[in-house]
Amino acid sequence: MLRTHTCGELRLTDVNKEVTLAGWVQRVRNKGGLIWVDLRDRYGLTQLIFEEDSSEKSLLEKAASLGREFVIHVKGRVIERTSKNPKMPTGEIEIKADFLEVLNAAKVPPFIIEDETDGGDELRMRYRYLDLRRNVVREKLQLRHRMMQETRKYMDGEDFIEVETPVLIKSTPEGARDFVVPSRINPGEFYALPQSPQTFKQLLMVSGFDRYFQIVKCFRDEDLRADRQPEFTQIDCEMSFVSQEDILNTFEGLTKHLFKNVKGVELEEVKMMTYAEAMESYGNDKPDLRFDMKFANLNAVAQGNGFPIFDQAELVLGIAAGGAGEYTRKQIDALTEWVKRPQIGAKGLVYVKCNLDGTFKSSVDKFYGQEDLKSWAEKTGAVPGDLILVLSGEEKSTRKQMSELRLKMGEELGLRDRNVFKPLWVVDFPLLEWDEESQRFHAMHHPFTSPKKEDIPMLETDPGAVRANAYDLVINGVEIGGGSIRIHDRATQQLMFKHLGFSDEEAQKQFGFLMEAFEYGAPPHGGIAFGFDRLCAIFGGSDSIRDYIAFPKNNSGRDVMIDSPSTISEQQLKELAIKVDLTKN
């Protein structure tokens, strides 16, 4: 070992020990013939001191030549500091160095490698391996490690078996586009990369594995939007002989375990809400429950007073923004502009200020008297000092707009505290959703999700109203994961494919292997998948591993290692024997 201790572990109790340290030069200070060096490694910082009277003559000279980020190797004695630094765990000691070796010199780094850096995003991304030296960045990856360890500890303790499923698979379409991998051994044929191990884990249930889990990479060939990465990590689980309640309990347990053991937070009980309730009260299937501000339907109290916009609207919706009653005209104008942006799409915004003296002042005083506005306050739950905000129009889009406005107000009023966690199960999702583009129903979750038994007859009469045994875990407005009780018999699975517009042949060709397996003793089963990247983000870690592990960029600013694929040579393509002529395309 090139060291006896790390840079984070020496204390007063170690005084007089002869030690060897190795690490990076964080800072060099030169004063009155003395040189201090802060030496850094993953574990911390330790101060070194170089003095003139040292045994090695050239030592001071060598120390003076050190630059930032040099990698060095130092021997010396632990001594008590005269001026201690209570902010540093090693702040009571320093090392009186008597040996110094430069293991590797370093060019001057392009930005300061400290918690506060002068490097802009682009520069830090170009030298990502240097950015990763900063505590704040490194800690995000360490958190990820801790999350993985604790997830596995919990799942193992609950008798789940981690099974690695293959990455090179046959395509089983699941909504998004598959990445494909040409095979050289079978020219003209391709593997697919899994969008999830869904069918694998269901087959494992048929195999009797009873409780399966995996922390697994999944792949989707989609546009790189902010929340969509081409590869992402999932905590993937499946259980047999369980009800929905058993699954929710188990994964509520996992979530609490992680909060407690990784973040030191005792998570409160996870609330439960149906999809219908969530849409009704929050206009959103993943409501942020860190604040209330529920939607109130104002149709009964706002229509019929001669205000044409409300009278013609399918829905008049109000929310009470607590304590925003003193918003200025300017602030309200800004909100109005905000809801009218194309991304939100509202036509306008009506407000009612609930004055502290019990009176009301609104933007529609022409049409509504104090009594009218009082009934609005009652509906929305507004009290003196609050601001009632009202949107109206076609039902679906009004709910959506109000959901955005609610989140915006929560943000402005400081109600979305990153250190408060409000978990929620959203249950009873619709089984199907109508797709305008293809003019047919698609599976909202996936085609293996079971409909609620009592709703099955509606598959023929009102498919959009059929509820599924499907559930999502939502924390602070972020969908952490979702799952369902699956179909486990051939007849129901075939019925489902029929309603999704598959011909019998198509269904058989794509999913025959699964339906056949159901005929050989498939147990009732269900499962869930958590988005590991999102879970880490909630904990303050990285959103996507690709954000942190994508390594240096080339001169054009593109990643050398990832993000930008490489151009393949014609020779390589020939080896792949892709035999389709697409030059005309």
Next chain:
Amino acid sequence: MLRTHTCGELRLTDVNKEVTLAGWVQRVRNKGGLIWVDLRDRYGLTQLIFEEDSSEKSLLEKAASLGREFVIHVKGRVIERTSKNPKMPTGEIEIKADFLEVLNAAKVPPFIIEDETDGGDELRMRYRYLDLRRNVVREKLQLRHRMMQETRKYMDGEDFIEVETPVLIKSTPEGARDFVVPSRINPGEFYALPQSPQTFKQLLMVSGFDRYFQIVKCFRDEDLRADRQPEFTQIDCEMSFVSQEDILNTFEGLTKHLFKNVKGVELEEVKMMTYAEAMESYGNDKPDLRFDMKFANLNAVAQGNGFPIFDQAELVLGIAAGGAGEYTRKQIDALTEWVKRPQIGAKGLVYVKCNLDGTFKSSVDKFYGQEDLKSWAEKTGAVPGDLILVLSGEEKSTRKQMSELRLKMGEELGLRDRNVFKPLWVVDFPLLEWDEESQRFHAMHHPFTSPKKEDIPMLETDPGAVRANAYDLVINGVEIGGGSIRIHDRATQQLMFKHLGFSDEEAQKQFGFLMEAFEYGAPPHGGIAFGFDRLCAIFGGSDSIRDYIAFPKNNSGRDVMIDSPSTISEQQLKELAIKVDLTKN
């Protein structure tokens, strides 16, 4: 929950409890108006008994209709068995059933789902999800899970951080062929799948991660030979500020931890041998040390007696097969035929029987007297009752042939016990190896491996003799893993690329990002990668996850889920915008 207990947990102490079980029907026996059913799940077997006097009238009828592998749900009372089965953990009790529900019927399975099955390989592979119900198969995957858990526990305890590296990367050639993944967003460009996270983990060391590990999938687009799968799993590690000894100690620790905690075996200390010694004594860089049978150079004692084959040979090699002195003529002829097979390629085999009375009988008595043969026995360490086997010819191929023969004799003499484990570090591998085909030197390990400092001058004069700081862990003749101390400075890395025949431009283009990183404070570092599949195989688990998780086959016997890639549609290819015309090819 559809059960209160699993099928493996009820004992005498549970008698009189009302329980609910769920699982698969393993066996139904019908005798004297009583029906016994063995109910199976992952956790075990429990016997159910159905009697006529049961409360539910149709119960016996229902039970009689059960078939093998039906999935059922049963309620009843735990009672003490009259005839106990000491071989079953639940053998002292049975369940007097009073409720039975069939959760899913099952077709008659195509083979018997018990430890001993009547299903041939092909049938079991076609219905792999049924084969996985058999204990012996399921246990292989459970072992894999246990190995992963214990690996992570050990590594976490040693302060290693698990970092997920990306799967969709830019190609960094490492010897084998990359799988490539076309990008739809950047038409005509491709991602590569990693052959290993080698450069990622080195960059993590530059980032100061200090100790990294990952259990990670790697990919090689190679022919599917027995020991090469297109995807395989690796325990991948890297450490900073360490010597080779530190790395060997850490991973000897991991190996012992796994043997102790997964297999209950206290592994002996790992021996160490140089590559040169291994080749000299065993003709093999991964010698099986479960038995000795070291090579003896017989040139000095076998040449010059007028036996032309030996006289013309570059090398005459002997081994003493302990206790094989009574091999019959027929057995020796069979051995001779065996070494002459094209896979081995020897011209012939000379033997000397060491008789119990101290005399010798050889196939070359015409040329060698008793005193000559006695000196062969001394060289090979043969004692009365042994059989000396001698091969001769060109040095390299003779060693290789003798290595095969030695393993064959070990097998025949029962010296390769699956329950004996002999671990070995092979160190000081050559840095380079000559490649006849390309007529140049290739990196034996990979281009990032550091040469021994004292051997660097030989890079110019005798490149093949330069030793590397590289090491392999070998157990029972299987290479479990290997690694090296890496190059960590730009100059040495450039020198290395030069000796591998890279132009400066090529080196810069492919690995400039790494060499640049070395200029910003790269610590000395090194690492290792264990083949997880091979390690599991040594423990009695699966060789490759694909052997077990490749799911049902289609009618032509090919995997539906993996192994056989899928044919992509022309439309899909168009979307991929592969713009090169290869129809002529």
